[in-house]
Amino acid sequence: xxxxxxxxxxxxxxxxxxxxxxxxxGGGALALAGLTRRSKTGLxxxxxxxxxxxxxxxAISRPAHLSASSTIQLNCSxxxxxxxxxxxxxxxxxxxxxxxVSVTGDRRSRWIAAGPLGSQIRWDAEIVAERENELIxxxxxxxxxxxxxxxxxxxxxxGNRGTFVSANIIYSPPAGRAGAAIAKLLGKHPEFLMRQDLxxxxxxxxxxxxxxxxxxxxxxxxxxxxAARVLDPDQSIRxxxxxxxxxxxxxxxx
Amino acid sequence: MKAVCxxxxxxxxxxxxxxxxxxNPRDAIVKIxxxxxxxxxxxxxxxxxxxxxxxDIMGHEFxxxxxxxxxxxxxxxxxxxxxxxxxxxxxxxxxxxxxxxxWSCCENSNPNYWIAExxxxxxxxxxxxxxHMLGGYAGxxxxxxxxxxxxxxxxxxxxxxxxxxxxxxxxxxxxGYMGAENANIRPGDTVAIWGCGPVGQFAxxxxxxxxxxxxxxxxxxxxxxxxxxxxxxxxxxxxxxxxLIELLKNMTGNMGPDSCIDAVGMEASGHxxxxxxxxxxxxxxxxxxxxxxxxxxxxxxxxxxxxxxxGVYGGFLDKIPFGAYVNKGLTMKTGQTHMMKYxxxxxxxxxxxxxxxxxxxxxxxxxxxxxxMYQVFRDKQDQCTKVVLDPWADGAMAA
Numbered sequence: 001x002x003x004x005x006x007x008x009x010x011x012x013x014x015x016x017x018x019x020x021x022x023x024x025x026g027g028g029a030l031a032l033a034g035l036t037r038r039s040k041t042g043l044x045x046x047x048x049x050x051x052x053x054x055x056x057x058x059a060i061s062r063p064a065h066l067s068a069s070s071t072i073q074l075n076c077s078x079x080x081x082x083x084x085x086x087x088x089x090x091x092x093x094x095x096x097x098x099x100x101v102s103v104t105g106d107r108r109s110r111w112i113a114a115g116p117l118g119s120q121i122r123w124d125a126e127i128v129a130e131r132e133n134e135l136i137x138x139x140x141x142x143x144x145x146x147x148x149x150x151x152x153x154x155x156x157x158x159g160n161r162g163t164f165v166s167a168n169i170i171y172s173p174p175a176g177r178a179g180a181a182i183a184k185l186l187g188k189h190p191e192f193l194m195r196q197d198l199x200x201x202x203x204x205x206x207x208x209x210x211x212x213x214x215x216x217x218x219x220x221x222x223x224x225x226x227a228a229r230v231l232d233p234d235q236s237i238r239x240x241x242x243x244x245x246x247x248x249x250x251x252x253x254x
Numbered sequence: 255m256k257a258v259c260x261x262x263x264x265x266x267x268x269x270x271x272x273x274x275x276x277x278n279p280r281d282a283i284v285k286i287x288x289x290x291x292x293x294x295x296x297x298x299x300x301x302x303x304x305x306x307x308x309x310d311i312m313g314h315e316f317x318x319x320x321x322x323x324x325x326x327x328x329x330x331x332x333x334x335x336x337x338x339x340x341x342x343x344x345x346x347x348x349x350x351x352x353x354x355x356x357w358s359c360c361e362n363s364n365p366n367y368w369i370a371e372x373x374x375x376x377x378x379x380x381x382x383x384x385x386h387m388l389g390g391y392a393g394x395x396x397x398x399x400x401x402x403x404x405x406x407x408x409x410x411x412x413x414x415x416x417x418x419x420x421x422x423x424x425x426x427x428x429x430g431y432m433g434a435e436n437a438n439i440r441p442g443d444t445v446a447i448w449g450c451g452p453v454g455q456f457a458x459x460x461x462x463x464x465x466x467x468x469x470x471x472x473x474x475x476x477x478x479x480x481x482x483x484x485x486x487x488x489x490x491x492x493x494x495x496x497x498l499i500e501l502l503k504n505m506t507g508n509m510g511p512d513s514c515i516d517a518v519g520m521e522a523s524g525h526x527x528x529x530x531x532x533x534x535x536x537x538x539x540x541x542x543x544x545x546x547x548x549x550x551x552x553x554x555x556x557x558x559x560x561x562x563x564x565g566v567y568g569g570f571l572d573k574i575p576f577g578a579y580v581n582k583g584l585t586m587k588t589g590q591t592h593m594m595k596y597x598x599x600x601x602x603x604x605x606x607x608x609x610x611x612x613x614x615x616x617x618x619x620x621x622x623x624x625x626x627m628y629q630v631f632r633d634k635q636d637q638c639t640k641v642v643l644d645p646w647a648d649g650a651m652a653a
Contacts (some may be wrong), residue, residue, distance in 0.1 A: 022579030075350050082319040103641045129537035161350060192368070199367065207403070208326060211380065216277065216392045216400060219269040219309035 019038075034039060050233075065147075068190035072198040075206050078133045078154040078163045084205060085152055085165075086136060094200035094210070097193070108141075119146045127245040147172045255312045257396035258624045263301030266312065266625040274392065274400035279326030281406030284340060288417035289316035289394050291624070291641040292342075292425055293451050294519075294566050296632050298384070301569055302520060302536070302543075305369060305386040313395030314342035314382040315424040317417060323404065331405035338408035340401055341593035342425045344380040344391065347406035358590035363403065364389045378590055395624060397645040408596045412605065418612035418642060419604055424454070426640075427611050428596035430456025430517070433436060433564030434464050435474075436587035437513035441465035444506055445488075447555060448547045449517035450478035452614050452640045453564055457517050458485050459609055470502065470511060474523060477637040481613070493525060502554045510556030518547040519565025528573070535572065545571040552579050563588035614640045620647035 059186065074081050084090055088109045092098040099112045107127040115121050123144030129137040129151075137151035150169040157164050169190075203210045259269045267317040274283055274653060292315050297303050317339040323332055326341035332338070345352050345360035352360050360379035364370060369387040380402070383393015392400065401408060411420055430453045437445055445461045447454050450473035461469050462485065471482035472490045488505070492498050520543035522529070528546055535541035550559045552575050561584055579586070603609055616639040619627055627641045 073350065075348060075353065144523075196368070202349075203346070203362040206348045207280070209280055211344075211346075211363050211365045211389070211402065212277055213365055213390050213392070214277070215275070217255075217257065217271045217274045218311060218392060219257065219261070219267070219271050222308040224309060 013229040018041050034213060065170055065172045066190060067168065068194045069166065069168040070191060070194045070198050071164055071166040072195070072202055073157055073162055073164055078156055081163050081165055081205060082133045082136075082154050084201075085154075086130075094204055095197045096200070109138075123148055165198065165201070169194065255397035256621055258621065258643075259308075259311060260298060260306055260310045260312055261308055264299065266299065266628050268622055268624060269309075271311065271396075273361045274398050275321060276324045277400065278402060279324045280403050280405055281324040282320050282327060282332060282401045282408070283322040284316070284318045284338065284394075284399050284401055284408070284643050285321045285634045286316045286318040286394055286399060288302070288318070288421045289313050289396070289621075289643050289645060290421060290424075291315075291395070291627060291631055291643070295628070296381075297520060297566060297568070297596060299628050299632060300521065303385050305366075305390075307386060307390070310383070310386075310390065310448060311392040311396055312383045313393035313399075315342055315421065315426070316382075316394030316399060317411075317421045318399075318422060320404075320408070327405050332408060332410075336408075337411045337413075339411060339420050339423045339597070340382070340394065340399070340481050341407045341409070341428075341597060342382055343407075343590055343593045344389065344402050344405055344627050345380065345594060347594075348402050351452075353405075355592055355595045356540040356589075357592040357594045359592075362366055366390060379475065381590070390433065395621065395643060395645075397621075409601060411601070415458065415604065416612065418615055418618075419610060420601065421642065422452070422611040422614065423600060423604075425591070425593075426452045426614075427600055428593055429564050429591040430458075431460040431463075431596055431600060431618070432518060432589075432591045433457040433515050433555060433562050434460035434466075436560070436562035436564070436589075437461065437502075437515055438560040438562075438585065438587075439464040439466050439513055441509050442467045443512040444468040444470065444471065444509075445513045445515065446502060446511035446551075447517055448472045449516045449552065449565065450475070450482045450489075451517065454478075454515075454517035455481055455485070455614050455639075456611070457515050457564065458487050461513075461515075461557075463608070464604075470505065475634055478639060484613075498550060499554050506556070510554055510559065512556055513560045513562060514551035514555045516547045516551050516561065516563045516565045519563075520567045522547045532572070541570070541572050543567050543569060543609070545574065549573065549575055552582075552584065555582065555584055557582045557584075559584060561586045567622060615642055619643060621645045 084133050088101040088103060091101050097113050099114045101109050101111050103109050109125050111119045111125055123146050124141040125138045126141055127136065127138045129135065131155060135151065135153050139149040140147050148171040155164050168212045179216065200210045255271060255273050256268055257271045259267055261267050276283065295312055296305055320332060320334050320336045320338060323334060343358040344363040345357040348361035349361040358379050362432050363380040364377050366389060367377035373387065378388065380389025380391055382391050383395065402630050409423060433453065433455050439445060439461055445459050445466045447469060450471050454471065458469050458471055469487040470490060471479065471487040472492055473479050474491055474493045476491065479491060482489050488499060490498065495501050508603065522544045524546045531542065532541065532544035532546060536544055547565065548563065548571065555561055563586065576585060616637060619641065621643045624643055630636055631638045631641055
């Protein structure tokens with residue numbers, strides 16, 4: 001546990017630019033002053049202050065490291081959940097952005113994620129701490145495309161109602177094209193993506209499969225909706241049905 | 255295959271679409287022999303439920319024969335050739351909620367759970383032929399359907415019962431029954447039921463099964479009130495009374511019904527001022543629902559009584575008399591039907607001859623006539639109570 005918490009404490013830190021702080025505080029004060037005047041000048045003051053404060057807050061909230069965490073209940077024992085996760089090669093079954101994870105050594109693994117336009121993002125990871133049925137913590141090694149650390153905790157839910165799984169990742173996208181690819185990969189809402197991954201994990205553990213409607217029959221769709229789907233910047237990179245292929249393959253080999 | 259598709263508000267059309275295929279190991283494909291139009295399909299037809307998409311296949315009340323099973327289905331659970339009725343809710347059978355018999359709250363059957371979570375906090379189960387917020391699964395007003403988690407939902411049927419006797423186990427019989435069970439009926443109770451559509455009809459009969467001494471059925475359509483009367487209910491045509499609440503008071507010695515069941519939901523009819531205000535707000539998209547029946551249930555119910563709501567509501571309701579609800583110490587129970595809890599026991603009642611659900615059928619037509627029948631059912635023409643579609647019959651109804 002100490003190791004995992006240590007990662008969290010040391011690696012997550014925001015860049016707090018002094019200018020950003022000044023803009024936020026000053027802009028906020030201006031806006032407040034403007035709002036209390038109840039006149040046209042006051043209104044202008046408030047609007048100007050608001051814009052400044054907004055810009056300030058944007059400047060402050062651009063961290064060097066990003067993190068996401070999420071917790072979900074599973075209707076299984078901590079042992080079942082731990083064993084499934086501990087085999088890292090299972091992770092692409094429910095983490096949509098991962099193409100593959102291959103175990104390369106006792107504590108080492110190679111991770112490949114799908115980037116946009118067929119590109120790949122690769123990193124090597126090493127387990128830094130683990131306690132059976134409780135915790136797995138890993139970090140990326142030097143030379144990787146991305147600095148990506150994570151830990152996952154398993155604990156019995158109250159009332160013997162299964163297991164709480166908490167997943168946490170901390171990552172720092174590099175600058176340049178690789179950074180853009182990773183930003184695209186993780187989207188605007190990494191917490192949301194992580195929750196979706198955990199929901200798929202839950203479905204796999206509890207139902208043995210991930211619910212889907214991709215590939216089902218339907219009548220003629222509207223062209224507008226079809227175009228919107230193609231242009232959707234948040235559309236998944238890897239199709240759900242491919243995931244099912246992976247799953248089927250997994251079952252056949254098992 | 256042929257399928258009834260939602261092509262926009264007020265537009266249903268029978269299209270030729272691809273046959274369904276197995277997408278997941280626990281899927282099965284059912285060749286449909288009978289399928290129905292449900293009152294809740296009218297909410298989609300009338301455009302009151304968000305997240306429909308043009309081309310979606312309608313229908314969640316269907317039965318038929320298993321023609322294909324996925325690799326994850328054990329033969330003792332389901333096999334090719336089995337005759338089954340399929341519940342409208344989809345459930346994995348192994349999450350906390352399935353284990354608690356709260357099947358319509360299954361955690362693992364709605365792939366679009368996150369849309370529902372945004373609106374409701376947590377997502378209910380996936381449904382056939384309904385909105386994308388509730389899974390967007392292709393429905394059963396078609397010649398074939400893909401049934402996910404087919405080792406949990408479909409109920410195998412004995413020989414000797416006709417389709418029309420068992421097809422309503424897919425939704426409206428269990429839904430009416432759960433509506434009555436949720437009303438906490440004790441022997442001797444008086445139960446008032448708003449809405450004598452198919453669900454209301456089954457709620458009336460179920461209330462008697464559960465020990466109600468009096469059932470008061472409320473509607474405006476005489477032919478539906480007649481069906482209620484045949485089941486032993488006292489009936490009120492609310493369009494012919496000045497004050498429904500006063501009348502219920504008088505009928506119950508100023509006590510009020512012990513339980514009130516809202517088998518109407520979001521598209522209630524009415525003729526009073528609050529109803530007209532609701533209708534205007536709904537038309538202007540200021541409000542999602544017209545909850546005048548729910549308001550009446552709360553006001554009419556006796557102190558300490560129960561309001562049960564099998565009727566479907568979509569969003570945020572205006573002007574619910576919550577003060578009355580609190581001060582009268584009422585209980586309210588609702589929910590999509592926990593189908594798998596009720597299907598087998600209700601099949602047993604049908605087999606024993608305690609009820610023959612086919613009484614509710616008013617129209618049997620080929621699937622090609624579905625678009626026309628949506629309109630007939632919505633506008634309550636031709637004494638329409640329940641429409642059963644035959645997916646394999648040829649030809650359209652004579653004009």
